[in-house]
Each structure stands twice: as structure tokens, then as C-alpha cells.
Amino acid sequence: MKHSDEKKLYSTFRIAGRLYGIDVMSVQEVTKSLPCTRVPLAPKYFRGLINLRGQIATAIELKELFDLSSASAKETMSVFCEIKGSLLSLIVDEICDVVEVDGSSFEDIPDTVPKKIRSLMSGVYKIPGDLLSILEVDKITEIVLGTKK
């Protein structure tokens, strides 16, 4: 995938110490974790449903989705983003800065990363001192909410 040199803005956060980012425009708001209603029978990554001022958001435990060890942080944060009409709440450990990245530092996720996880990422930016994985939010919505088809 070739990306142009244009600059892009990403909201970044950490899960189990790793750095992830999503397009700043798709983030609606960030809150500390809100009361969450469990959905029985649902897969583990499906944390539950959250009432965000009258709108119901689906909470996704990214840690589970990415098969990361669940050494849980004391206080988790919620990143709310609206994708194709459905409201998602991504549960993360820590919110980081909004970073501006250059298209030239972009690369596809290397093949050594498990395919399941690779398919949830659109790529990686090499930023100073760290690697920033970019979430493919559409894909996550598709898998998690079953909106495909």
C-alpha cells in the first residue's frame, strides 16, 4: 500500500503497553470507564453495553480481541467512536496524545503478525521511539457487530 506524503492525525492510546491509533475524526469522545451491562453468551471481547447519555454503545475489550495478556490496568478508559451508525466504545488502558504522522513513515503490518490481528489493522507508522499500529475500525465493527452482509 502506498501512502501519500500528506500528514494525518491520529488519536493514540495504549493497551498492555502497546501503542495504537485511530483516525481522530472518528473519535466522538473519551471518558473514564462507565457502568457496563454484560451480555451473556457473547464472546469475551464483547465487554457489554454502555449507556452514553441515552445512546447505547457496544463496549469492545481490545485486549481480548488482540489476544493480549489481561494484566488489567486499575482504571480503564473508553474511546467512543461512531462507525456506520453504530456506537462503539473501545476499552483501552491509557489515553495518549493526538499525533501527527507523515505518510512516508507508513508501512503495512508485516506478515509475522498473526493474521487475525493483522486483519484488524490497516498499517503501522514508524514514529520516533515507538511503533504506532492503526486500527481498521470498519473491520472491527464488521467482525464485532456482525454488520457484514
Next chain:
Amino acid sequence: MNAIDSALNEFMAECQEILDRVGQSLSIIEAGKHDQLIVGSLYRDMHTLKGTAQLFGFSFIGNLAHAMESSLEPLRKGNTKNIDVTFLSALFDSTQLIEKIFESIREGKGELPLKAEFERGISNLVNSITFGMNKEINLNSDHDAECSLSLDFLKEREFASKPEVKVLKVIGSEKNAEKEEYMDTEKVETRKDVSSDNQSDSTIRVSVHVLDKLMNLVGELVLVRNQVLQFSQKVEDLEFLNLGQNLNMVTTDLQAEVMRTRMQPIGSIVGKFQRVVRDIANTLAKKIEIHIQGSETEVDKTLLEAVKDPLTHIIRNSCDHGIESPAERKKNGKPEAGTISIKAYHEGGQVVIEISDDGKGLNLAKISQKAIERGLFTKDQLDRMSERELSGIIFMAGFSTADQVSAVSGRGVGMDVVKTNIEKIGGTIDISSVANKGMRISLRIPLTLAIVPAMIIRSGVEKFAIPQVKLVELVRVEKGSEGGQKIEFLHGRPMLRLRGHLLPLVHLKESLGDLEAKNVEAEILSADASNVVVLHSDGVSFGLVVDDILDTGDIVVKPVGQFIKTLETFAGATIMGDGSVALILDVAGLAKRSVGEKDVKSESQRMSDWLNSDQNIKAKKEESQDFLLFETNAKGKYALPLCLVHRLEEFSLSQVEYSGTQKVIRYRNSILPIITINNALDLHKLPNSDTSTVPVIVVQKNSRSYGIEVNGILDVVSIDGLIDDNIRDRKGIMGSAIHHDEVIVVVDILNIIDSEAKRLGHEITASEISRTKMNSSRVLKVLLAEDTPFFRKQILKFLEKCGFQVTVANDGLEALKLIKDSAEHVFDLVVSDIEMPNMDGLTLARSIRELERYKLTPLIAVTSKFKQRDREEGERAGFNRYLEKLDEEVLLSEINNLVG
């Protein structure tokens, strides 16, 4: 959107309202029930339409409206009782034409494409006016001045080119001056009328989007109110408490009013159908009357819009396919005019709309024929369908029975679209039809999409909502209560005797995966009292055991991700008074999952579960089985395994015919041999048992149907799989079982059929069996995997009869274990069911094929899952053959082909 566009939209919406009202007024006039008020309102509507249309430069509409307005003048001023039919129909036509022009404008094409039609329409209108006018003049000579005035107006506009009008021109021209003056005063007068009693002035148009937002905000307000109330009680400040109470009341009222803003009487769309029916009746030269009942029933605006098209379609269908031509109706002894009635009413939190006609009903034979032609079903499949299922075919995509595509209906998009649209809004559609008596379609739609009356229950610490629609009753069963009502267990499954019937219970915790099935009994027994919510959905009744029943109330259904629905347990989510999210239980899904015994565990889990407990097999062996109970001449109840029953039928005595001495009934294009159970079992006739109907149980064996005539069909019960075969007082009896302290005689129906089949010449020839024995030099070893005890026994018996050495497994896992445990290649053939617990047939086949030494062993699937897709899947999994259950003839010949 710029100012002109929005003004144009406003104009369109208003005109649509006017046209709707005009249609209704005209219908009333046609029915002869009009008075001065109706004519007045019609006149004013035309006037407004004329004015606004011309303001926007739509001269065609303006001119048509003007012509109609003028033509109504004499009616309004004078004798309103005598209305000429031609004139009225010209008015109808013109209204329709205006709508057509509107449509064209809406599509952005403007008026021009319809110029020819417009000219034709206006001249027709003028013609009819002239015609009616002449009569009118004769009747009331003092009105002639105004009559000619109107026509003069038409002339001046040069609408008409017909000679009749030219004649009238002469009259008109004499009164030119008077006309101008008249028109002016008239305008002022009309304006006054409009402001005084025109309905549209007391309403304003608000976009639904705004209402939705309002509704959401009120929902939020309710939550805040709840929090304030809770807080006010804590603070113990009297004034604050009072304020809280006030806030409470105002909020409640506000909520109710906001909800009402979205409600509209159903009459606003149903009223239109009078014109629709009238137009179609005219086109098809039929006489159709339409009766509307309950037009004041209120429904959410969005839902109303959603049912509009389906309803129109159903009514068009009724007119076109349902109601016969007058001649045909007369021949059948019906009144010439057909009737379509629309009835709307509230029932159980839903709105029911019934559309019935007294036409010819559905032609089931034709439906079947078409279904075959379109390749939707095979003849075989259709034969097995009940009338209800057959009627249901019309809801399938691309199905239309009309031989010819008419202008009215039958264009291939049909009832399937109706069904999808109704289901999309959470409604259901039901059809019932009686040949030559008519048919009825009932639509059940929720009152509103957003608000559902529900019951809130608790399971563990979580709250769930159950829609009231599915709720039948609540039962509280207390431990050791005097009434004797208690929860009993049938093979570990909880049951409740409710008014003499056994109601299966489902523990919600088990359905939610919080409780293992084997612990359900202990859980219920340890509770002091059990709360049972009796639910009914899709013909299945069951009781849901919950921890607590909390409250009832209206809940607001919130949109959630599609994913939740795929769990088949939740229908959606809602926000509770305290701001927490609660899931809404999907009763139909629960029923399907629990009563249909679908295992939700994953394959690997199943495997480990099974390995952990060897008792599993033993438990499975004592699995209960369903039986159909029936009456015979003898005392007591008789039963046969439900899995054998193909269909239940009731024939009238007159349908029974004889072929030789064999009782037969013509049944779905073939002849069904009737075996009278009393004769087969040699039971003597009881006195006074003569009835006019013959209950028949249809059983299939070797692809042939046999009708078992019984005295009466009683019930379906679940009985312990073990049948005591020690007591067999006569041939044809398999043994007896105990159910509810009653002895039930289990009939060996296949044996009876076999001996009957021998008589009819259906038997498997002995040579076929001996061929198998001859073919193989040694005894073939067969592994049979089948979970249902009954089928297992039958297939086992048959295979042994054919001389095989059979090893039996109760499910796929057990079969696989048997294969894996044996060091070498032991079995020559594997016969397996597809649907089995622990491991199904497909997985079994795949696993067997993985073993090197069983790569080529013939695998045969015997199953009741017999669709082409299933068969292909079976073949992919590694089965050599995929056969229908209990067709011994085919099974044997396939074994011969594979092994021989």
C-alpha cells in the same frame, strides 16, 4: 436546501393532504351521504389547490383545480342531492390526473410530459359538466346564471376544444361583466371560510426527526427525574421533596404527550383506499364495496408509513384476484357487489389490521402448480404441506398466481415484499382462506417501534425485559405449598403441571450460560419459591424460571449492534430508570434454543465435556422420547413414536372410498391406503362410537404413505425411552410405558405397516435380502450411530435381518471412540445419523476420513435432514451416500452397491 425548495416541499405536502381529503370527500359524495359541509370543504380545497398551484406556476394543476372548483359551484349553491354519475367520475378522474401531475413534478420532470393527458382530462371534465349542467339547468332554472358563469370561465381559459363548450360560450359572453364582480366577492368569502374551519390551520408540520430528538430528550429527562427523586428522599428537605414530586408529575405528562405527537389515526391512510378500490373496480369492471372499521385507531407515524404500501398491495390483490366478476359472483349465489372490509383495532399492545374479502379465496391447487413450475418446491414437499403452509407460499419471493399480468397486480413483486416490509417493523402477517368464501389477511404491528410494554425480571444481579406481547401469565411456585403445585423433573428437565398440562420449564440462568444443565434441578430445589414466567411464541409455550419478577412498564427500545441478535437470546436493549442498560429477551429465540435443544457449546468444549464424564453415554441412553397418544376401541391410551408421524389429518366419512376391500382416501393427488388400527390390533367395536369424521395419522415408510385410522388423536407426550416389552398381549404391540401413572400401549406401527404392505405388494423382496447374504463371503460388520432410541432399534433390527453384524453407538463421539479404540480396520461399513448430540454425523464422517485405515470405508448417512444443500454438505464431509431415514429398500440396495 434553498428557500424555494423548502417552500416547494411545503407545497407538495400540503397539496398531498388536500388531495387525500378531496378523495375522501368524493367518496362520501358518491355514497350519497354528503351534506352542504362536505361539498363546501371540497370546494374550498379545490380553491386552495388552485391558488397555491398557480403561485408556484403549475398551470396544469391550477387550471384543473380551477375547473373543478367552478364546476362545483352550482352544487355548493343549490341542490346537492342530485349529482350526476358522469360528473362525479369526471371529478374522480381529474383528482387522479392532478396526482399524476404531482408525481411528475416530484420526480423533477415538471408538468409538460403530461400535456396530452391534461388536455384530454380537462375536456372530459368540461364535457361532463356540460352534460350534468344541462340537467341541472332543467331542474333548477334559477341557477342557470351561475352555471354558465362557471363554463364561461372555462371558455375564457381556452381549456376546451369540444363543440359542446363552444355552444355554451355564447351564454357566457353575455355575462362577462357580472362574472368579474362575482369572482372577487367569492374570493373574499372563501378566505374567511378557510380561516374559520379549515383543519390544516390548527396543525403545523414538524419533521419526524425533530420528534425523535424530542423523544430522546424526554427519555433523558425521565432519567434525571429519577435521580432527583432518589436524591430528594435522601435529603429529607420537605420543600425539595415537593418540588421533586412536581417535577415527577410534569415529566410523566410530558412524556405521554411527546409520545402522542408521533401517533396518527390509521384512518389517514385507510381512508385513501376507498378511492383505490373504486378506481380498480372501475378498471376491472367489478363491483366492490369497501367497509372500514376502527379508522380512529392510533399508530406511530413511522409504522403507519411503513404499512401503507403493504396494505395498498393487499387491497389491490383482493380486488384483482379475490373478488370475482359480477357475473361469476351471481352464478355462485353471491351478491354482485363484492365486499372488502378493513378492520383496525388494538390488541395486546399491538395494532391488528384485518383485510378480508368475500371473494374466491386462494386457489391452493394453482399455488402448488406454480410453486413447482417456479422450482420453489418439489411435488413431494408440497404434498407434505398443510393448507396453511401452502397459503404461506404466496409470501415467497417472485411468486404470483395471476395467469396474466394485469395493470392492477401480478407483476412479480408481490406478497413477499409485503411480508418483508411488515416483518421489518416487527410485525407479523397471517393469511387464512376458504375456497369460494374469501380470504382474510391480518397484520399485527407494534403500536410504535420505539416503545414496548414489558415486564422487568431479575436473574442473578442483572435485569432483563420481556415484551408483554409474548407473556401469558406469571406463576409462583412455593416449596411445600398446600396446593400441591410443584416443579417436577423429567430426566433432569424441570416441568410444571399447569391446569392439567405439562409445561416445560427453562431456567433463564441456564439459557444465559450461567448455570450448567445438570445443576438446574439442584438450583430449583434449593429455592424457597420459583417464579415462572409463562411465555408463548411461534406456537411454543414454555415457562421461564427467573429469580425475581420486578416490575412492568413501557420500555424504549434502543438500537444495538446486529451482533447481539445473532445470539438468538436478546431482541435488543433498553435503558432502565436508573440509567443502566438492560437487555430485552428474545422469547422466540429462547424457545428455539431451549425447546429445540440447540447446543450452544463449541465443538472443542463438547469434546472435553464428553471426555470428562463417561456417564454421559449412560445418561443419553435414558433419553426421553416423544409419543403421539391416540384412542382406539379398547380402554386406555395407545401411542406411537412421534418421529414416525408424518402428518395428522381429519377426513370426513364421505371421503373414505374403497379399492377392492381396501379402505383408501384420495389424498394430495395420490391414494392413501387406510389401515384401521382397531382391525389391525383386532380390537372390538365399542357401541355408540360412530362419528362423521375419521382422524388419520399419516405415517411414511419406504417412501410410501399409510393412513392409520384411529378413534381420536389425543396429545403428544414425552415418555421415558424405555419401553417395557414384557407385556404384549397381541401382535402389533411393541410394549407399554408409564406416563403420569397411566399405562400407555405403544403400537409397533412399522410391523403393522409391514404386514399391511405385504398385502398391498409393497414389500422388499426376499431376493434382495438374500442377494446381500450371497454377495459377501463373510459376515459384514456394520457400525451404526444413531441417537434416537426408536430409530436405532428399527435400523438395527433391519440390518440384522439382512445378516449384518451390527455394533451400535449412541452418538458420533461414541462411534468415533469405537473406531479409534479398535486397533485395525474392524468395520466394513458405517451407517450414521446426521443430527446427534455430542458429535454430529458430519463431524464424525470428517474424523473417520482422517484415519488412514478408514479412508475408503463406505459411509452412509441416514437422516431426516434431506435438502439438496444438506446432501451436498454430507457428501463433502465424506459420506458415500446420503439417504432418508427408514427407507429400508433404498438403504439395502445402496449397501449392496457399495459393499458388493
